[in-house]
Each structure stands twice: as C-alpha cells, then as structure tokens.
Amino acid sequence: MTEPTARAGLPRGRYGRSAGDDARTDRRLKIIGGxxxxxxVGALGWAGAVYIAGQPVSGELTxxxxxxxxxxxARIAVRKPADVAGVCTVRSQAxxxxxxxxxxxxxxxxxxxxxRAVVLRTTQRATSAELIGCAADPxxx
Numbered sequence: 803m804t805e806p807t808a809r810a811g812l813p814r815g816r817y818g819r820s821a822g823d824d825a826r827t828d829r830r831l832k833i834i835g836g837x838x839x840x841x842x843v844g845a846l847g848w849a850g851a852v853y854i855a856g857q858p859v860s861g862e863l864t865x866x867x868x869x870x871x872x873x874x875x876a877r878i879a880v881r882k883p884a885d886v887a888g889v890c891t892v893r894s895q896a897x898x899x900x901x902x903x904x905x906x907x908x909x910x911x912x913x914x915x916x917x918r919a920v921v922l923r924t925t926q927r928a929t930s931a932e933l934i935g936c937a938a939d940p941x942x943x
Contacts (some may be wrong), residue, residue, distance in 0.1 A: 859888035859909075859936045864917070866931035872924055876931040879914045880909045887939040892920065894928035904925050908939060 818860045859882040866876045882888045887910035894903040903924035909916050922931065 809890050858883055858886055859890075859938050861888070861890045861933055862937035863892075863931065863933040868928060872925045874903065874922045874924055874928045875919050876922055876932060876933070877917070877919045878907070880918075880936060882909065882914060882916075882936075882938070884912050884914045887941075888936050889939045890936040891934040892922050893914070893932050893934055894922055894924050894931070895930050896926055897929050902928050904934075909936075910939070 810847050840908045859880065861878050861880040864877045864879050866874055868874050876892050878890055878892070880888055880890060887908060889908050891904065891906050893901055896902045905920075905922050907920045909918070922928075
C-alpha cells in the first residue's frame with residue numbers, strides 16, 4: 803500500500819497574499835510616502851518664502867536700557883525698501899510681567915537700513931523692552 807503524499811504547496815489565494823505581494827505593497831507604500839513627504843517639504847518651503855517675501859519691513863531689537871522709572875530706550879535696526887515708511891511696535895514690561903508701556907515708532911527715512919534709538923514712556927519702572935513687530939505704514943508719506 804502506498805502512503806498519501808502531502809501537497810507541495812498551499813492552494814493559491816486561499817490563505818491570504820503571498821510574501822511577494824507583501825513586499826510589492828511595502829515598496830509601493832514607501833514610494834508613496836516618500837513622494838508625499840517631498841511634496842509637504844516643498845509646500846512648507848514655498849509658504850515660508852511667500853511669507854518672508856510678503857513682509858517688506860522687518861526689524862530687530864539690538865538692545866535696550868532702562869533710563870528712569872518712566873522711560874526705556876530701545877535700539878532698533880529696521881530693514882525696508884527706501885520708498886516705504888515702516889512702523890515698529892515696542893512694548894515694555896515690569897518685573898511681574900505687567901505691560902507698562904507700548905508705542906508705535908515710525909521709520910520713514912529714504913534708506914533701506916535704519917538703526918535708531920527710541921524712547922518708550924512707561925507707567926512704572928520697566929525691566930525689559932520687546933519689539934512686537936514691524937510693518938509697512940498704511941498711511942502715505
């Protein structure tokens with residue numbers, strides 16, 4: 803009598819996908835993920851460039867000094883087109899974090915780089931000065 807022989811392999815499609823199908827699917831997912839990641843990085847770079855290019859006036863606080871109980875001097879470097887007037891907002895805070903002074907300063911010089919000291923009046927002694935931001939002045943020169 804002969805003994806029954808086992809089949810050489812499993813029936814095709816009966817027990818899920820083969821290992822070759824899994825490898826192919828993994829490769830496709832990696833490619834799709836890489837493409838989507840590259841598109842996301844490109845979109846973020848483009849959005850950042852558009853945002854920066856859309857800001858014609860920018861500034862930087864280069865230093866400050868408390869002059870008295872009611873005044874703080876802030877030194878501001880402003881970059882802008884020569885034909886555009888800029889406005890920068892500066893604020894000052896007390897030791898407890900309370901805002902004790904805020905003012906807008908106009909920069910309308912006919913140059914593209916300005917470095918100027920401005921004096922901010924405060925309601926009590928301040929310990930800091932902070933440049934909130936700069937923008938093009940909406941009012942014509």
